[in-house]
Amino acid sequence: MKRPKVAVTGASGYIGSQLIARLLPEYDIIALSRSPIQEEPGLEWRYCDLFSLIQAEDGLKGADFAFYLVHSMLPSAHLTQGHFSDMDLILADNFARACASHGVQQIIYLGGIIPPGAELSEHLRSRLEVEECLSGRQIPLTSIRASIIVGARGSSFQILEKMVKRLPVILCPPWTLSQTQPIALQDMIELLAACLGRPACFHQKFDVGGPDIMSYMSLIQTTAEVMGLKRLILQVPWMSMRLSRWWLSEITRSPHELVNPLVESLKHPMVAQDLRLQEQLGIKGLPFREAVQKALIAQKQTPYKPLKTHSRFTQSLQFQDEIYPKDLKVVRSVQRLPLPQGRNALWMAEKYTIWLPRFLRLLVQVNVDENRICSFCMRGLRQPLLVLKFSPERSSLNRPLFYITGGILVSKRKGLMRGRLEFREVLKGKTIIAAIHDFSPSLPWFIYNWTQALVHLWVMEGFRRYLDSLDVL
Known part of the structure; x- marks a missing residue:
């Protein structure tokens, strides 16, 4: 039996x-x-x-x-x-x-x-x-x-x-x-x-x-x-x-x-x-x-x-874990965001791709194509800083997912877990968790902590304020 x-x-x-x-x-x-x-x-x-x-x-x-x-x-x-x-x-x-x-x-x-x-x-x-x-x-x-x-x-x-x-x-x-x-x-x-x-x-x-x-x-x-x-x-x-x-x-x-x-x-x-x-x-x-x-x-x-x-360090924790190589630095960043009534996580992801280029227009240019591929570019550089690719096969209305597929700010080391950005509904649709997982930066670790890591927190706080300002009723 x-x-x-x-x-x-x-x-x-x-x-x-x-x-x-x-x-x-x-x-x-x-x-x-x-x-x-x-x-x-x-x-x-x-x-x-x-x-x-x-x-x-x-x-x-x-x-x-x-x-x-x-x-x-x-x-x-x-x-x-x-x-x-x-x-x-x-x-x-x-x-x-x-x-x-x-x-x-x-x-x-x-x-x-x-x-x-x-x-x-x-x-x-x-x-x-x-x-x-x-x-x-x-x-x-x-x-x-x-x-x-x-x-x-x-x-x-x-x-x-x-x-x-x-x-x-x-x-x-x-x-x-x-x-x-x-x-x-x-x-x-x-x-x-x-x-x-x-x-x-x-x-x-x-x-x-x-x-x-x-x-x-x-x-x-x-x-x-x-x-x-x-x-x-x-x-x-x-x-x-x-x-x-x-x-x-x-x-x-x-x-x-x-x-x-x-x-x-x-x-x-x-x-x-x-x-x-x-x-x-x-x-x-x-x-x-x-x-x-x-x-x-x-x-x-x-x-x-x-x-x-x-x-x-930068509101964060330094951590050593046996699942990652000792010389590899990996980032996880998680924020809780308000979800307006009657909306879903895909709506929020779309709002993010519309809002982001406007918010960062003085620093970088963010291009979003019809497939929701987001490219972060800076004048004078031939390659993008960062590329986010929407994954339709792994996404749903309550959990859209973007993979971090390239850019000069991303580590080129082979064998890495795929970095990703997700927006997920939790607690029966009451709120959204926005999270970056398994991102490995190309910048030296000390410089990353004082630059890119802080910029990401600033961006997500700006997006939170934007969501609070919306009248979606």
């Missing part, structure tokens, strides 16, 4: 790898990752960069069910311009489109608990947007919302462990009195697996958590006790959120891009509204103290892989 085939994104991560081990006896697994590992019977690794719709479609071929375990808080190119929430939307939208094209029967998404009646942090708001994006393709979605997941090599747990290990005195600002409901990694894996192919879980949202509801201050104290460390934990009446983020990032040596959104979310009570899924399945969960003990033991047995470091 043919076994169902399950695709797991983030397969090399700490949750994805544990989930694959749990599912492998019963299912054939498609493990999607930018860092594929050696295969074994029933487990097929596929290289997949979810920023590419083509790769997402190839990666999900043959899948019956799919887990979405991806979160994009760290930069994804050497120069990343844009907010992590917009990156998250691109990843989720590509995943949902690919699932729809292959008839996937269910998507299971691991997100965060959403506190009722609160003004959400950027991190939690992004988690909610991803959930909405994944539900927009008529595929049954199961959303599992959790607070802190306590497991070896998990980002939140590593930050907690490092802080307790390195600080003999820990100052706790008022937000550490907020309540949270941590859950053990083992319990999280069992809940994810139990929802797979279960009709009662289709089109459902479940809060999950362990049996302990505690403040972050108590969480720190308990972790120190389990680690056998005597720590002086003092509550202080005031400490700004900005200072808290900087302090925690420096002490734990974790990227600011990872720490900042997480700390912002700690001001909210992250407590499950109900545990009906766990009650149905009979999974009460491990107490927090026991979950920490298991995580510490597992962490000692797991090889340490340090998080990538960063430095800020």
Whole structure:
């Protein structure tokens, strides 16, 4: 009998790898990752960069069910311009489109608990947007919302462990009195697996958590006790959120891009509204103290892989990724734009090609032909600076696509991924994400950062102002 085939994104991560081990006896697994590992019977690794719709479609071929375990808080190119929430939307939208094209029967998404009646942090708001994006393709979605997941090599747990290990005195600002409901990694894996192919879980949202509801201050104290460390934990009446983020990032040596959104979310009570899924399945969960003990033991047995470091530059991040050659610099630039009611992404792309020549007329000449090929030219130069070619075979009304096919500002190095510009509707047509992916400039990197990169941000901000000024009703 043919076994169902399950695709797991983030397969090399700490949750994805544990989930694959749990599912492998019963299912054939498609493990999607930018860092594929050696295969074994029933487990097929596929290289997949979810920023590419083509790769997402190839990666999900043959899948019956799919887990979405991806979160994009760290930069994804050497120069990343844009907010992590917009990156998250691109990843989720590509995943949902690919699932729809292959008839996937269910998507299971691991997100965060959403506190009722609160003004959400950027991190939690992004988690909610991803959930909405994944539900927009008529595929049954199961959303599992959790607070802190306590497991070896998990980002939140590593930050907690490092802080307790390195600080003999820990100052706790008022937000550490907020309540949270941590859950053990083992319990999280069992809940994810139990929802797979279960009709009662289709089109459902479940809060999950362990049996302990505690403040972050108590969480720190308990972790120190389990680690056998005597720590002086003092509550202080005031400490700004900005200072808290900087302090925690420096002490734990974790990227600011990872720490900042997480700390912002700690001001909210992250407590499950109900545990009906766990009650149905009979999974009460491990107490927090026991979950920490298991995580510490597992962490000692797991090889340490340090998080990538960063430095800020032109509102952006410098990034090293194993998928690109070390001497190749790659750019990703993402902006969220308003979409007037009743319009679509193709309309916006056409507006862009009409507006751009007028906006840049004092700097360069932009020629647009009947096939929507845009050539950026400068007087005195025989070759264009940049050429954008519209791709009708990969475009649709809600996602027109241009490939960056030439120009003296584009690297001529062979074997590069194709640079591209896209306009895509997200969140059921509420907004547009304009994005440049996999662009490799010919200019020296330092010069590019201070010239072409800044010009692109200026152009996109000008286009945003133009859209805001339109009366399209």
